[in-house]
Amino acid sequence: MTSEPVIVGENLVKRFGDFEAVRGIDIRIERGESFGFLGPNGAGKSSTMRMIGCVSPVTSGSLRIFGLDPARHGAEIRARLGVVPQLDNLDTELKLIDNLVVYGRYFDIPRRECLRRSEELLDFVQLSDRRDDIVETLSGGMKRRLTIARSLINQPELLLLDEPTTGLDPQARHILWDRLYRLKQQGVTLVLTTHYMDEAEQLCDRLVVMDGGRIVAEGAPRQLIVDHSSREVLELRFPAGTNADFESALADIGDRREVLPDRVLIYGHDGDELLRLVHARGLHPESALVRRSTLEDVFLRLTGRSLVE
Amino acid sequence: MSTLPSIRVWESHLYVMRRIWKTDVLLNLLQPILFILGMGLGVGSLVDRRVESTATLGDVPYLTFLGPGLMATTAMMIGAFEALWPLLGGFKWGGSFEAMAATELTPQQVVRGEVLWWTTRCGISVLGVAVVLLCIPETRSIGIVWAIPVATACGVAFAAMTGSWTSTREFDNSFSNISRLVITPLFLFGGAFYPVSSLPDAIEPIAYVTPLWHAVELCRDLSLHRAGWGESLVHVSVLAAFIALGWVLCQRNFAKRLHR
Numbered sequence: 001m002t003s004e005p006v007i008v009g010e011n012l013v014k015r016f017g018d019f020e021a022v023r024g025i026d027i028r029i030e031r032g033e034s035f036g037f038l039g040p041n042g043a044g045k046s047s048t049m050r051m052i053g054c055v056s057p058v059t060s061g062s063l064r065i066f067g068l069d070p071a072r073h074g075a076e077i078r079a080r081l082g083v084v085p086q087l088d089n090l091d092t093e094l095k096l097i098d099n100l101v102v103y104g105r106y107f108d109i110p111r112r113e114c115l116r117r118s119e120e121l122l123d124f125v126q127l128s129d130r131r132d133d134i135v136e137t138l139s140g141g142m143k144r145r146l147t148i149a150r151s152l153i154n155q156p157e158l159l160l161l162d163e164p165t166t167g168l169d170p171q172a173r174h175i176l177w178d179r180l181y182r183l184k185q186q187g188v189t190l191v192l193t194t195h196y197m198d199e200a201e202q203l204c205d206r207l208v209v210m211d212g213g214r215i216v217a218e219g220a221p222r223q224l225i226v227d228h229s230s231r232e233v234l235e236l237r238f239p240a241g242t243n244a245d246f247e248s249a250l251a252d253i254g255d256r257r258e259v260l261p262d263r264v265l266i267y268g269h270d271g272d273e274l275l276r277l278v279h280a281r282g283l284h285p286e287s288a289l290v291r292r293s294t295l296e297d298v299f300l301r302l303t304g305r306s307l308v309e
Numbered sequence: 310m311s312t313l314p315s316i317r318v319w320e321s322h323l324y325v326m327r328r329i330w331k332t333d334v335l336l337n338l339l340q341p342i343l344f345i346l347g348m349g350l351g352v353g354s355l356v357d358r359r360v361e362s363t364a365t366l367g368d369v370p371y372l373t374f375l376g377p378g379l380m381a382t383t384a385m386m387i388g389a390f391e392a393l394w395p396l397l398g399g400f401k402w403g404g405s406f407e408a409m410a411a412t413e414l415t416p417q418q419v420v421r422g423e424v425l426w427w428t429t430r431c432g433i434s435v436l437g438v439a440v441v442l443l444c445i446p447e448t449r450s451i452g453i454v455w456a457i458p459v460a461t462a463c464g465v466a467f468a469a470m471t472g473s474w475t476s477t478r479e480f481d482n483s484f485s486n487i488s489r490l491v492i493t494p495l496f497l498f499g500g501a502f503y504p505v506s507s508l509p510d511a512i513e514p515i516a517y518v519t520p521l522w523h524a525v526e527l528c529r530d531l532s533l534h535r536a537g538w539g540e541s542l543v544h545v546s547v548l549a550a551f552i553a554l555g556w557v558l559c560q561r562n563f564a565k566r567l568h569r
Binding site: 016053055056057074075076078079081083085087088089090091092093094098102103105106107108154 | 409
């Protein structure tokens, strides 16, 4: 087994005119790993993904995918990639099966083999019963699954997923996560972007948190939470618009506090204990919730902003 | 066995065409038939009554004069429109070009496939018109067969030029103006319905720089067995030049857009 990383990026920069979308990031993704780019809209995730997908020239810095330079071996690299773009670009006028076959042909896979793989993939994403339907008639979650099936037609070593579950309902997301988890078990390297915490926690072995074109933290989801947040969080809601008034009254409770427009977060080891202290001060929030720290809290801590606004 | 990348791009269009070809081919035929009936018989009956008019047309009945030119005008319309909405859709609404760009295909290969597709698309329409013309005694001529590739090239020239512009667009709101300000005037003034020499001297030269006029002239000359080598070479060169220019511009614009 070679242990050469699938993706190595050093000081990667992407500029569009005066706008610097990616401002010098270093990434290294190992074979078989499941890696996430986490960040709000505009953080530079998609620009990074497009550079990795060899459809966006690197402005400066160096990028190697499978040890190859995208500027010189773009087509060769893309032949080994699977891409799930942020917006589905399926041919909505065609049948599901034809969408897969046509896409497979772009990789010069013989038609008969395309058809064989397509049937298999439709089965994998649980859409075999819709085989001969027109794509337009599918739900959003089904279209997303079809796009994933399509991205697998060339049996890619590396699968790039740009916000795979944005806009899907919880059930559709879980089906998708399950399929992606199976791919990971088969040894496919997954690289995904997301602004959902739970998605990153579910799917990623390791992730980077991006903000404003830079990487602000890197590590395993659990480790990032341990490093940058407390064990538990107490969420308090006070009457609308009065959160800030309670800031001084809460000042010395917990390890750290965040006052957001809609709620106050208090970080500490034991959430129930924190709530007891709040009540002991004669403060009675409209609601109180004790929960585990998530990547959302990590993001808040690192950037001072919440992730999904 | 491997297939040329451009052929694989072209194949994707066949899948869409497979669904819509029947109505499509019929509708494409309808327009030239209407013009043959409306102009050819209607206007023709007036024109053919005057000996001077017939002389201007080269001593042939109006229908004989008109027919071959309709091959070129049909190809122009099909080519231009194929490179408007369907092409922008490839970048935006359906995103088929974006999908192709994510595979091993290069933008150059995608454009080559498109040119191939435009050739097919225009070729089928031209063939349809040719069949109609061959059925009518006034327009029946072996030259109609030789005119098929010429008219097809005219369509490809318009598709390539239009496509090079469309591929820089974000929205389709200016598209109907292309039809109103470019295609319709060319249709009327490109020499299909009367010799451009009948036009005022100020307007006449405009016809000579459009691919349409060259295609109309050559199609007509071929069908009337009066095509000279020198003129024919000029006509073919102009068509080839427009195709080449449009193709190069398409390659540049597709590359810019798909690999941004």
